[in-house]
Amino acid sequence: MAKPPLSMKPTGWFQVAWSDEIGVGDVHRMTYFGEEMVAWRAESGGLTVMNAYCEHLGAHLGYGGKVVGEVLQCPFHGWQWSQQGRNVCIPYQDRPNRGRRIRTYPVVERNESVYVWHDVQRREPFFDPPDVFASFGDGSGADGYYPQQRLFRVGLELHPQYVLENGVDFAHFKYVHNTPIVPVFTRHDFAEPVSFVDFTITFEGDDGQRIEDVNSGVEAINGGLGIAVTKSWGMVDNRTISAITPVDESTSDVRFMVYIGRRPGKDPARAATKAAEFGREVIRQFEQDIEIWAHQRYSDPPALATSEYEGFTAIRAWATQFYPEAFASQKG
Ligand code: FES
Numbered sequence: 439m440a441k442p443p444l445s446m447k448p449t450g451w452f453q454v455a456w457s458d459e460i461g462v463g464d465v466h467r468m469t470y471f472g473e474e475m476v477a478w479r480a481e482s483g484g485l486t487v488m489n490a491y492c493e494h495l496g497a498h499l500g501y502g503g504k505v506v507g508e509v510l511q512c513p514f515h516g517w518q519w520s521q522q523g524r525n526v527c528i529p530y531q532d533r534p535n536r537g538r539r540i541r542t543y544p545v546v547e548r549n550e551s552v553y554v555w556h557d558v559q560r561r562e563p564f565f566d567p568p569d570v571f572a573s574f575g576d577g578s579g580a581d582g583y584y585p586q587q588r589l590f591r592v593g594l595e596l597h598p599q600y601v602l603e604n605g606v607d608f609a610h611f612k613y614v615h616n617t618p619i620v621p622v623f624t625r626h627d628f629a630e631p632v633s634f635v636d637f638t639i640t641f642e643g644d645d646g647q648r649i650e651d652v653n654s655g656v657e658a659i660n661g662g663l664g665i666a667v668t669k670s671w672g673m674v675d676n677r678t679i680s681a682i683t684p685v686d687e688s689t690s691d692v693r694f695m696v697y698i699g700r701r702p703g704k705d706p707a708r709a710a711t712k713a714a715e716f717g718r719e720v721i722r723q724f725e726q727d728i729e730i731w732a733h734q735r736y737s738d739p740p741a742l743a744t745s746e747y748e749g750f751t752a753i754r755a756w757a758t759q760f761y762p763e764a765f766a767s768q769k770g
Pocket residue numbers: 492493494495496497512513514515516517
């Protein structure tokens with residue numbers, strides 16, 4: 439176990455909650471990137487994520503703050519704050535304080551998740567969070583799948599980049615996930631903030647088979663460091679989302695979601711049970727990775743086998759764009 443030497447304030451989209459955790463009128467407390475935050479849902483359904491402290495005298499809006507129609511009302515003196523973080527009402531004065539603003543975060547709800555855009559330089563989002571269905575451009579959607587199955591692990595001593603590096607780490611599949619043979623990468627595309635990795639992999643058969651004969655694989659799309667979505671082919675149809683969000687200078691929350699494809703059949707109840715079982719198996723595999731990541735020390739520069747060099751070099755070079763210079767110098 440060791441504190442990551444990489445910045446815990448990277449730029450990008452990061453999951454901070456699930457949509458169904460924040461109903462209309464709810465004020466949800468959370469801590470990410472070392473900041474106390476609240477997420478609240480207005481009557482119209484709009485979701486706002488903002489820093490937690492009232493700009494008046496600093497009450498924490500997550501303790502007694504109340505959604506009133508389209509605004510959030512502070513429990514201390516009743517000042518009201520808009521979805522843009524602006525003060526819109528001081529109940530005992532005829533005009534609001536137009537100058538003060540609570541920091542809000544760009545937010546997207548997608549695949550049942552709440553994603554926020556985090557950037558220490560406060561730039562506008564420069565890429566979109568990936569969608570576990572639409573981003574693969576294959577016409578798929580949630581209705582073709584059983585309900586999302588979830589894993590949530592909080593406060594683990596790991597960095598989002600560890601999890602992404604797993605995507606180019608072909609050798610670990612055999613040892614951590616017990617695949618019979620080592621997978622082979624068919625695509626590494628790290629040209630843009632959203633990157634792509636495809637590989638041929640099988641979980642079946644013995645170690646005598648040749649990778650050339652394997653007819654199954656995984657396509658992965660990484661939306662920055664925070665979110666990765668995958669699609670499988672040639673095996674039980676499954677989609678996954680992994681989302682790693684820094685909490686403070688040494689820990690992250692890990693969320694992992696699985697969808698299993700529906701198939702027409704005679705016995706829907708049995709099929710649903712099977713799907714749930716398979717989903718749990720996919721989650722179990724991910725937990726095997728977590729066990730490694732949570733105790734790993736980031737190795738830099740790493741000792742690499744020749745065949746590992748290309749993938750790791752590409753992903754580490756790609757990752758640097760999410761660590762702003764401003765933050766690096768600030769950190770000394
Ligand atoms: S501290 Fe929020 S209204 Fe006074």
